[in-house]
Amino acid sequence: MTSPSEELLPSTRRGLLHRVAVAQSEGRAPSLVAAVARDGEVVWAGSRTSVDGHGPDEHVQYRIGSITKTFTAVLVLRLRDEGLLDLSDSLEKHLPGTGAGDVTVAELLAHTGGLAAETPGEWWERSSAALRPTLADVLGERPFRHPVGRRHHYSNPGYTLLGSLVEAVRGVTWEEVLRTEILEPLGLTRTGVRPQMPHAGGWAVHPYADVLLPEPSEDLGLMAPAGQLWSTARDLAVFAGFLTTGDERVLSAESVREMRTPAAPTLSGDWETSYGLGMQVVRRDGRILAGHTGSLPGFVAGLWLSEEEGLAAVVLANCTSGVAAGTVAAELLGAVADAEPRLPEPWRPLPEVDPAVLELAGPWYWGTQIVALRLAADGAVVLGPVAGGGRRSRFRANGDGTWTGLDGYYAGEPLRAVRRPDGSVSHLDLGSFVFTRQPYDVDAPVPGGVDPEGWRGLPG
Structure with missing residues (x-):
């Protein structure tokens, strides 16, 4: 039972720290930092081991991988809300000549465009952006793996196309649009395309020995809108608050709700995991969570929010594998929701009514x-x-x-x-x-009409 100005109970804080300690120890992460926010304000942060000889806090930067996609999706939704494009528009209308122009903006956002999961050629996350100087190098000769619009197939090149779409419509770089339209308005001063001290280094941990190997930190070039960003647990907690309630300086509450709404085909209506517009959506322990996970060589990240609880949780670690950051973030959120449920808003009568x-x-x-x-x-x-x-x-x-x-x-x-x-x-x-006010009201224009003899019993 807490408000943004109140700390969590000692027992809750101890439980959160224990979960983080287990995740770091069993996942063998050089460092791990986590934060929980309520109504956009950090109410708890914790970490294990060190970065540059000091225990990391919620202000230390880590690479966040595909959580970058959610930032890119916000930029696209802003274009839609300004009337500069429609989500049903084909890519060709705004970014001609890609060879994937029949895909709509919405299909790219929801990963239903049928595009390949990865780029052709070398492993793009660990290779120079100079190997992919054009969109043709990102897409290759066979950009499609499935029929357009038929299924959800996660596509990193699809978000490269969305980043290029933003640049084409705005007339400036994706990085500049990101900075002026999201980072500066929301005060995300520790989020950007390049690391700033203090930041964690990326490491690979040997699967059968407790030894480390440094991972390269590549500039992703055209692939940046799919996974370039560095951020902190604090900045991502603030971003999660925005994704929950909206901010008229960036995107309305209605538009961020649209982002959190499943938009990709599922196997049945009783879905457990789905994808919205730049956001993953899952059911977990009776809650609907929205957010995104991310990874790049040397880093894993997870961010989940619950609109109903007003909670968000972020987990960042500097290891290529071993820590299920998304799972840990969901468990931290659930732990706070269960131990200290949100107080309902006081009931108040309407000030006036028509x-x-x-x-x-x-x-x-x-x-x-x-x-x-x-x-x-x-x-x-x-x-x-x-x-x-x-x-x-x-x-x-x-x-x-x-x-x-x-x-x-x-x-x-x-x-x-x-x-x-x-x-x-x-x-x-x-x-x-x-x-109607009555079942099949005879005085209302019910389609098909109402039997004039009205309601009756069943003859024997």
């Missing part, structure tokens, strides 16, 4: 299924089951007496109250579904 909206509150029927429309304190309305499971969505007021779905089954769908000539409410229209 009578025309208030009269819509209460039970409605879709056929014989009963739902309730509730007015939320933030001005939204919520339509969902009176009790138990079923479809539930929040709706944003459009300012003209209509609403638009924000999530769930009715995301993006229009909701309006249909009134009779005398001004009384006839029914709700939700994407052509008719919701």
Whole structure:
């Protein structure tokens, strides 16, 4: 039970430190640092062993690998929100001549474009960017491995294309756009494309001996938007807070929610892992977590957030393998959520309410299924089951007496109250579904009509 200004309980802190110590010891990492944030503020940080002879803290830089992709996705969503592109646009419309131009922006973001997982030629993470001076060198002669849009297939070259797309639309380098549009507004002063002291060095640990081998630290060149960045546990915790609530200086709450929404095909509707727009999405211990993992030779990283709990956890280590950074981050988040659950916001009445909206509150029927429309304190309305499971969505007021779905089954769908000539409410229209005050109300235009003899018993 904590707030951003309160420290975690000693027992919770001890449990977090123990989990970090086990991860570093069993994973044989030269160093490991972790942080937990609540509502965007770090409430705990811990580390094991040393960097440059000192215990690392949440301000020491590590390479974060593919967490870079989430930063790149934010830049693309900003272009969309400014009206400079649409996610359904083909790549060719904005970045012609790549040979992969039929893929849409959304498919690149969700790794559903069918592109190869890696670049042709040498292992790109451990080789010079000079070997890939053009996009043709990144994509190769056979850029596709699967039909476009049919399946999720993680693609590093796909995010190189997105970085080049950002440069083409903005007219400046990906690095400059990143700095001016994300890092500076959010105050991420210890995040960048090149390391700054103090930072960890990357190491490989021999699988059968307790000895080390230094890993090269390559400038990834065109591949930078897929994995170049260095950052700290503190900066990533702040970034996770932004990914939870949005920040109008960078991206709205609605757009970051879209990033956290599964966008890739799954084997079934009852998914356990999926991918949104630049973010991984998983179900774990009854929670939905969003974030990303990352790795480059010498480094592993994990970042997860829970919107419901207002929590985020970050784990960074300087080893090529051995530490499951994403798993440890999820366990740290879960440990705090279980030991010190978030206090609910105090209930407060609405300061004012539109009578025309208030009269819509209460039970409605879709056929014989009963739902309730509730007015939320933030001005939204919520339509969902009176009790138990079923479809539930929040709706944003459009300012003209209509609403638009924000999530769930009715995301993006229009909701309006249909009134009779005398001004009384006839029914709700939700994407052509008719919701009435009584089951199959004879006074409402129920599609197919209502039997004029009404409800009856079953003859013997």
